[in-house]
Amino acid sequence: MSDTSADKVATPVWDLPVRLFHWLLVLLIGFSWLSGEMEWMDWHFYSGYAVLALILFRILWGFVGSTHARFGDFLYGPGAVIGYIRTLPSRTAAKFAGHNPLGGISVVLILLCVLLQTGTGLFSNDDILYEGPLYKHVTKELSDWLTTIHKYNFNILLALIGVHVAAVLYYLLYKSENLIKPMFTGRKQLPPGTVPAKMASAWLALVLIAACAVMVWFVVTR
Numbered sequence: 665m666s667d668t669s670a671d672k673v674a675t676p677v678w679d680l681p682v683r684l685f686h687w688l689l690v691l692l693i694g695f696s697w698l699s700g701e702m703e704w705m706d707w708h709f710y711s712g713y714a715v716l717a718l719i720l721f722r723i724l725w726g727f728v729g730s731t732h733a734r735f736g737d738f739l740y741g742p743g744a745v746i747g748y749i750r751t752l753p754s755r756t757a758a759k760f761a762g763h764n765p766l767g768g769i770s771v772v773l774i775l776l777c778v779l780l781q782t783g784t785g786l787f788s789n790d791d792i793l794y795e796g797p798l799y800k801h802v803t804k805e806l807s808d809w810l811t812t813i814h815k816y817n818f819n820i821l822l823a824l825i826g827v828h829v830a831a832v833l834y835y836l837l838y839k840s841e842n843l844i845k846p847m848f849t850g851r852k853q854l855p856p857g858t859v860p861a862k863m864a865s866a867w868l869a870l871v872l873i874a875a876c877a878v879m880v881w882f883v884v885t886r
């Protein structure tokens with residue numbers, strides 16, 4: 665069978681919570697960087713709390729979300745990862761309905777890195793005016809140490825984001841596969857017969873994100 669896009673069927677892969685999570689995360693990380701640089705610290709804190717709630721939600725969604733949102737769907741063993749790396753030079757895109765094995769690793773690394781970024785921010789201080797909401801629970805030495813991690817980890821996050829965007833562009837330009845459109849529409853062009861993702865309840869997503877927001881609010885107001 666030929667592998668032209670005419671043979672393919674628009675198949676649901678990304679649920680709405682994953683798509684909203686992704687683009688809100690992009691906007692909020694951009695805004696967190698801007699507000700940090702401009703020293704709009706109140707906004708920097710609020711933005712960090714929102715990012716933390718989003719990440720906590722995404723971790724939970726990785727267990728109870730739709731098919732391709734689940735960690736179990738996109739975390740592969742070493743054999744599959746090596747097998748996938750071997751296909752990288754080929755100009756034909758390997759067909760994965762969800763994240764490919766390397767993409768799955770990058771998702772987990774980005775989630776952990778953002779979690780570390782927000783977590784350390786809660787304990788940080790700037791030696792002048794501002795202290796994270798949990799600063800009062802640790803010693804000044806520990807806060808200084810966590811502040812240093814908060815600063816350096818942002819560079820690691822930038823590197824991960826750089827590799828992530830480069831990988832998406834590599835797919836677009838080298839393998840002629842547009843992964844960006846499905847992150848907006850939720851649908852990928854896949855061979856007929858591909859099993860569509862089993863979508864989790866949007867109500868469950870709403871309850872979980874509300875619970876994560878309350879949890880963050882509870883922690884930062886202690």
Ligand code: HEM
Nearest residue numbers: 682686689690693762763764767771774825832843844847
């Ligand atoms: C702050 C910058 C960014 C961060 C932190 C980020 C993070 C992530 C994360 C965590 C995922 C996994 C989504 C999930 O399963 O929940 C993801 C997937 C994805 N991102 Fe980003 N992203 C960023 C910027 C971008 C940009 C600028 C683009 C477009 C050029 C993009 C395109 C994609 C695509 C297409 C996927 C799905 C990849 C696939 O099909 O496996 N991302 N991103």
